[in-house]
Amino acid sequence: MTVGGLLDACSREAPWLAGLEDFVPADPRQVVLARLGDEVLRLAPGQVERPLADVTRWNTVAQATDSVLVPELGFGVSEYVEVGLRYADLAIGALASSWSDGDVPTEGPATLTDQELAAAQVLLRMPVEGIVAPSEALRAALNWATAQQAEPIYDPHSPQSTFGRYLAVSHQQSDDGAARFWLPLGFLPESLGQGVVDLARHAASSEANVSLRFAQLAAERARRALWRFSDKILGPPDTSSGPAVSPRDVVQWVVMFGPARALLVQLFARPHLQGAQLREEPAVLRISKHARAYPDEEVRVPLPGGSLALPAGTEIVPLLLVASAGHLVAPQRPGLAAMSLEDLLWASTTADSDTDLYTFCRELAAPDRPDMIVWEAFDLWEWWSGNNKTFFSGGRAPDLMMVSPHNSAAEWERGERLQELEQALAMLALPGIDSWDALDPIGQGPYGIYEWCRTPVDERSDEVTRSPDHDRPDLYGWRVRVGTPAVAVRSAHPAWGDDHHQLLHDLAGSYAFGFEQVNDAWNAVHDEASPVGYVLEMRPVTPHAMIAPNPSGSDLSKHSPVRTAG
Structure with a gap:
């Protein structure tokens, strides 16, 4: 039976299903990335409103729950989410080349091309489990996210997830072995969302x-x-x-x-x-x-x-x-x-x-x-x-x-515009986009990234913990030139004080835009065997400090204002 025939059969069996969908999901052909540790993974939007915001929220939930979940279950929210995101990234990598360009018809029969079927066969032959779950904790998370063949997991009436927390189904084979079949990409984001809620509920009931x-x-x-x-x-x-x-x-x-x-x-x-x-x-x-x-x-x-x-x-x-x-x-x-x-x-x-x-x-x-x-x-x-x-x-x-x-499609579209910045931050070993408090501009780079951050001295101060005043702390920031190699130049730091913070900002902008002006020569110099990125830290010094001797004989290269990342 064709895909269209299967969908028609579903409509005849349960005509009310047609009333459950009221929007067109975000386009998975748009490249939108999320940070996972030192890596960036491509997201599948599925049928959820805000895939990028979901990933940010799951990280917060993991911070609150994993210390309880890992000792009890052998995995936490972090591992469960990682398994799902890694599979989505792997599947998109295998399938995306077969996806057609241009508008996708929303009316008429549903069809799959020969190229799409061939790409799906390549994905099915991949050693998926070894790629997405190489550690014991990740395998434990994958097992928890896998339903058994006869388990009734389909619930089209669910307001959260059609297949609950499950990402895959274990199917018994004729040779007495079992194979794991992953759910279609369109269902994975909502399943991940439900699984995170289930894990959070379990952790909260275990530890107040x-x-x-x-x-x-x-x-x-x-x-x-x-x-x-x-x-x-x-x-x-x-x-x-x-x-x-x-x-x-x-x-x-x-x-x-x-x-x-x-x-x-x-x-x-x-x-x-x-x-x-x-x-x-x-x-x-x-x-x-x-x-x-x-x-x-x-x-x-x-x-x-x-x-x-x-x-x-x-x-x-x-x-x-x-x-x-x-x-x-x-x-x-x-x-x-x-x-x-x-x-x-x-x-x-x-x-x-x-x-x-x-x-x-x-x-x-x-x-x-x-x-x-x-x-x-x-x-x-x-x-x-x-x-x-x-x-x-x-x-x-x-x-x-x-x-x-x-209107949350605006967030997905912004994610596509910022994909190069997310990649550059990973290259530079800087935190991902969702870790920063401000971005400037939200268009083409060089980008400014900023965070409000208390200094270590402030964190030890009694005033911080006793005062009802939560005044805005110091601003830290970078100007980032995307591409390969990426460059981050310090653009905001409290050490420059109120008198010179604008000078630092202007210097960073000049450097970043200067790299753009010599883009061809810069790329040629770093054509084959260059480090992936540079991080330039600029520090204010007095004339005396500039000529001060090095009495300790320490290795000043360890404190170099320029470091390579990669």
Whole structure:
């Protein structure tokens, strides 16, 4: 039977299946990469909204759960995700050359070309298990992700994954052996998502500290994203293990925009949502209502382990931030802005003004805003950003707004544009794109990558753990020239101080663009046997330091401002 015949048979058997799909998934022919350790792997988009955001979230879940899972199961979220991503990368590598260019018809019969069938046969003959699961921990993860032949794993009604946590099925052969058959690429991302949720639930039920650790990681990542918009954040003093968090109805961060405007961020972070329930009126909403009703009173804000007071008349904008092991849709209602942690990260890396988050949330939380039919905050952000930073303009507000869903394709398309940068960062042994707090520009390189980072001295300081002020820390950054060999030039570092940080930025830009100007000669010199990349660290020195002797006789080459990566 042909593929079209099989699909027709499914439609006759279960005609309701046609109503389950409402969007066209991202194009797997677009090359989008994700970082896995020192490697980059190509992603399959499958039928999920945000494949790139999923990988970032899974890394966070792994940090919170693997110390519990590995001793018990022999593997953790890291190994489970690695198996799935490695297979997807391997399968795409085998199949992509057979994929046709141009538009893919969405109507008419479904067909496979001879080239596609031949490529699939090559994939089936590969020693897949040895490639994707070479270690004992990875094999344990693969076994957990493999269903037995008679196991009823197909559930088309599932809101998360048609085949649960499974990536493959073990099938008994006539020679008494068993063969492992992998699911089609289109189903793997949703299966991985479900498996991560299952593992997170298991870890949280085994060890109470998993929930605490996950909330701390979410709070820390949210704070880094919020520093993009404000240099002054108030909140509970940090503990030795990270931000102070609480499952109670309290505010996590107070983001100040000048002396009289504050964005109150309440964090609802759970490694799984079984038994979890959002409050009908969370603390940030009650506080904002009270501040509007009683503008002459100071604003009391409950925090984990304490509280703080804001001056009377402070304009309060409430934001509910939700985070979990799985993809979440933050519920929207008048009077309250709501985003997932992944929505906030997207906003922080695509905003072009420090006030963007505040004005977006203020308009979204306006008590008199029209009702909205909307899927995700991501969709709201994309519409707002592309509509001159307003939900609607004109004299009279509409009674009802419907925002088109699935704008998350913008993230996949940006991933395609940034594939060269992801490869260059791996070559240079620098963290992947999702580890940085800001990118500039989001077009063609040279790229600027930046992070807010406390210095080691700050981390040991009592002031960091005891003060309610979480002022934006020092900025570190690089200007990156992509290609082979890639080059990273230091562009931001606190050692240069306030007086010379612009000089460092300009020098780095000059170097990076200079490499572009001599691109042909640069490539020719490094044509065959060059290192994969250079990392150039520039340090400020005084004239005295430039001519200072070397009394210790130490090997200065160990501290060279230029290193090769590769």
